[in-house]
Amino acid sequence: MKQRLATLATAMLIGLAPVAHAGEAAPLAADPAVEARMISISEELRCLVCQNESLAASHAELAEDLRREVRSLIREGKSDAEIRDYLVSRYGDFVLYRPPVKPTTWLLWFGPFVILAGAIIGLIAYLRRRAGLITPPTLSAADRAAAEALLAGDPKPTQPKDQA
Amino acid sequence: MKRFLIPLGLFLVLVVFLAIGLNRDPHEVPSPLVGKPAPDFKLAQLAEPGKTFSPADMRGQVWLLNVWASWCVSCRAEHPLLVAFARQGGGLPIVGLNYKEVRGDGETDVKKLGADEESTLTRQRASAWLSQHGNPYVLSALDMDGRVGIDYGVYGVPETYLIDKKGVIRYKQIGPITPEALEQKILPLAKQLAGES
Numbered sequence: 001m002k003q004r005l006a007t008l009a010t011a012m013l014i015g016l017a018p019v020a021h022a023g024e025a026a027p028l029a030a031d032p033a034v035e036a037r038m039i040s041i042s043e044e045l046r047c048l049v050c051q052n053e054s055l056a057a058s059h060a061e062l063a064e065d066l067r068r069e070v071r072s073l074i075r076e077g078k079s080d081a082e083i084r085d086y087l088v089s090r091y092g093d094f095v096l097y098r099p100p101v102k103p104t105t106w107l108l109w110f111g112p113f114v115i116l117a118g119a120i121i122g123l124i125a126y127l128r129r130r131a132g133l134i135t136p137p138t139l140s141a142a143d144r145a146a147a148e149a150l151l152a153g154d155p156k157p158t159q160p161k162d163q164a
Numbered sequence: 165m166k167r168f169l170i171p172l173g174l175f176l177v178l179v180v181f182l183a184i185g186l187n188r189d190p191h192e193v194p195s196p197l198v199g200k201p202a203p204d205f206k207l208a209q210l211a212e213p214g215k216t217f218s219p220a221d222m223r224g225q226v227w228l229l230n231v232w233a234s235w236c237v238s239c240r241a242e243h244p245l246l247v248a249f250a251r252q253g254g255g256l257p258i259v260g261l262n263y264k265e266v267r268g269d270g271e272t273d274v275k276k277l278g279a280d281e282e283s284t285l286t287r288q289r290a291s292a293w294l295s296q297h298g299n300p301y302v303l304s305a306l307d308m309d310g311r312v313g314i315d316y317g318v319y320g321v322p323e324t325y326l327i328d329k330k331g332v333i334r335y336k337q338i339g340p341i342t343p344e345a346l347e348q349k350i351l352p353l354a355k356q357l358a359g360e361s
Contacts, residue, residue, distance in 0.1 A: 046192065047320035049320065061270065062310075065309075065313075069314060088196070090197070090316070090317040091195075091196070091317050092194060092196040092317070094193045119191065
């Protein structure tokens with residue numbers, strides 16, 4: 001790859017770039033509609049070589065080959081789903097950025113919700129237990145009398161100490 | 165003391181998951197082709213240009229399809245094992261699938277080559293490599309444009325398929341075959357498959 005880039009750079013430097021590019025750009029210019037569909041399909045697909053890149057974005061050799069396959073399948077009139085199936089049947093569900101919902105992917109799809117539900121149940125249980133632990137404050141008769149005196153606007157409330 | 169048990173437990177679960185995650189190779193993607201019939205193809209052979217090879221030719225035999233190329237560095241690591249194994253004559257024939265010999269090296273611009281030139285160059289390079297490193301294959305088929313590779317879900321060379329008598333893929337080795345993989349997985353399975361009718 002690096003060597004190829006280096007070769008390309010050298011070619012550009014000595015002014016051969018137009019020649020080198022002419023061949024590579026051809027498929028894009030040939031049919032923009034096919035190219036647009038190829039890109040929209042392959043953006044949803046994973047490149048097997050650089051796994052964090054989509055098939056549309058990857059410069060890996062295999063990605064180029066697969067894009068070529070996708071183009072020719074589009075020209076054959078295959079539907080998007082058929083093209084995805086073509087790749088899945090060869091490389092597995094792993095190529096799909098949106099894995100299908102099926103028993104082996106249930107954990108993947110529903111696991112987070114199960115964890116969320118568990119966390120909510122745990123939180124409710126914790127809050128209930130905590131509510132039970134807090135005893136309502138008990139007010140002694142003297143405190144109540146003092147509070148009432150304050151509310152009534154008595155400037156000199158009876159001190160509990162004096163009463164004792 | 166008891167209140168620390170839950171976070172500790174959660175932490176240990178996390179550690180276990182991370183440990184499993186770290187020890188898994190993300191490049192080993194399980195192949196959906198295991199258990200399915202090996203995709204059919206018809207490709208020219210390396211040694212005898214006039215002849216073609218098709219998986220149907222191996223019907224009735226348990227065999228290995230090993231994807232290789234002279235530019236593939238890991239193939240070089242795997243190759244001595246294959247050569248030694250073939251020399252032993254274990255009764256498990258290895259067919260080579262030479263994958264994108266010219267196109268895959270990243271240096272040669274095939275657009276400047278004609279089909280005949282590419283074919284000649286492929287044969288030259290592949291034969292030179294085999295005579296230098298040894299030839300463990302009963303024959304090699306030439307997949308110059310990598311189309312057969314795509315049908316087999318090849319995404320990194322070397323890859324090896326164990327195919328049974330009925331032409332069904334039973335095991336796929338991604339990356340070089342290690343002595344452990346050969347002894348513990350491939351050979352026991354091949355033995356079992358040889359017993360099937």
